[in-house]
Amino acid sequence: MVDPLVFNIQNYSLNDGPGIRTIVFLKGCPMRCRWCCNPESQEYNIEMSYTRKNCIGEEECGFCKRSCHQKAITFDEEGKAKIEKSLCTDCLSCTKVCPAMAMKQQGKPMEISEIIDQVLRQELFYHHGEGGLTVSGGEPLSHGDWLIRLLKEAKKHRLHTAIETCGYASYEVLKEVINYLDVIFFDIKSMNDEKHKRYTGKSNQIILDNFKQLVQDAKTTKITARTPVIPGFNDTVEELEEIQRFVAKGKNVSYEMLPYHRFGKGKYEMLGRTYPMGDVLLSEEIKTYIQKQNEKWRKKECQS
Ligand code: SF4
Ligand code: SF4
Known part of the structure; x- marks a missing residue:
């Protein structure tokens, strides 16, 4: 192990x-x-988590979407990030660019x-x-x-x-x-x-x-x-x-x-x-x- x-x-x-x-x-x-x-x-294993209330929104930021090669991230009607879990591979790219710690590495x-x-x-x-x-x-x-x-x-x-x-x-x-x-x-x-x-x-x-x-x-x-x-x-x-x-x-x-x-x-x-x-x-x-x-x-x- x-x-x-x-x-x-x-x-x-x-x-x-x-x-x-x-x-x-x-x-x-x-x-x-x-x-x-x-x-x-x-x-x-390491996982990725997302706290919606921390997201500062697509207009001000949007870094996560640009970093995601899986195209797993979109934005909801309030401009907050939304993750399609079936596409996410826990690659952690978004956690490295998120300035608000909304996307976070667990472990x-x-x-x-x-x-x-x-x-x-x-x-x-x-x-x-x-x-x-x-x-x-x-x-x-x-x-x-x-x-x-x-x-x-x-x-x-x-x-x-x-x-x-x-x-x-x-x-x-x-x-x-x-x-x-x-x-x-x-x-x-x-x-x-x-x-x-x-x-x-x-x-x-x-x-x-x-x-x-x-x-x-x-x-x-x-x-x-x-x-x-x-x-x-x-x-x-x-x-x-x-x-x-x-x-x-x-x-x-x-x-x-x-x-x-x-x-x-x-x-x-x-x-x-x-x-x-x-x-x-x-x-x-x-x-x-x-x-x-x-x-x-x-x-x-x-x-x-
Ligand atoms: S962990 Fe990787 S695949 Fe999942 S949403 Fe973030 S950038 Fe996309
Ligand atoms: S990088 Fe973080 S703060 Fe910026 S839009 Fe994505 S989740 Fe929100």
């Missing part, structure tokens, strides 16, 4: 591990969760040393509350050897390390990776295999087996299981209770539910794709249930 592409490095994150963290987002994921809020992370290769340098620039903030590096995606475990090299390098600099994973990976990789990890966020999305396949494109069997084995093997890595709660997929008390019973079998495992949100919707438009979730929302009852359960799990964690 070739080295992964990085599509974002986000500083000052408070939600993806303890303390203040820098998140390195990698491209490429084996799953296709319908609710994914980072669709630009799914493909392993770029980066050396491990370059990433670590960037993460270390925020080092001052990490000392307050165990902050550090979180690798996210996409699926970090899709890039096993590379990820191990990155984490080893991070550890040489005494960085606190975390990853966010969907758990769909070879256990050999996972077992090696935890040697260099302080925290792992591990998604358990559904106990129902048929539904899991329908909504994510993959079976949950490998994920559940990996989780059970991880709980046995992780000696110093803190495990937090997470469930994105998604309307029509797993948003019933029965399904969420079943997941929690499974997670609770592991000693010292933390747990949290992440309520569905629609922050990624605009990104589908940027990539010329249709948002797969439509207009569905979580009910108020299930939101209250999530809040209460998360509170319960937090208390349990404080007591242990």
Whole structure:
């Protein structure tokens, strides 16, 4: 497997591990969760995205159209660029001439040393509350050897390390990776295999087996299981209770539910794709249930 592409490095994150963290987002994921809020992370290759509101228009600019040999770009009635996705080859020519960053490249290769340098620039903030590096995606475990090299390098600099994973990976990789990890966020999305396949494109069997084995093997890595709660997929008390019973079998495992949100919707438009979730929302009852359960799990964690 070739080295992964990085599509974002986000500083000052408070939600993806303890303390203040820098998140390195990698491209490429084996799953296709319908609710994914980072669709630009799914493909392993470089892609082009277009943000219509940034376009300054044909009259003032129009550079993209002239750069496109595929004739994929026209302009709409308001003079904004419009891309015919079936003609676009993701050649990126338009991204190089667009002065407004309306046409943008998603994903770029980066050396491990370059990433670590960037993460270390925020080092001052990490000392307050165990902050550090979180690798996210996409699926970090899709890039096993590379990820191990990155984490080893991070550890040489005494960085606190975390990853966010969907758990769909070879256990050999996972077992090696935890040697260099302080925290792992591990998604358990559904106990129902048929539904899991329908909504994510993959079976949950490998994920559940990996989780059970991880709980046995992780000696110093803190495990937090997470469930994105998604309307029509797993948003019933029965399904969420079943997941929690499974997670609770592991000693010292933390747990949290992440309520569905629609922050990624605009990104589908940027990539010329249709948002797969439509207009569905979580009910108020299930939101209250999530809040209460998360509170319960937090208390349990404080007591242990
Ligand atoms: S990325 Fe697509 S739209 Fe842009 S220049 Fe290349 S073919 Fe044309
Ligand atoms: S180059 Fe960018 S700003 Fe200019 S017309 Fe094309 S999309 Fe709009």
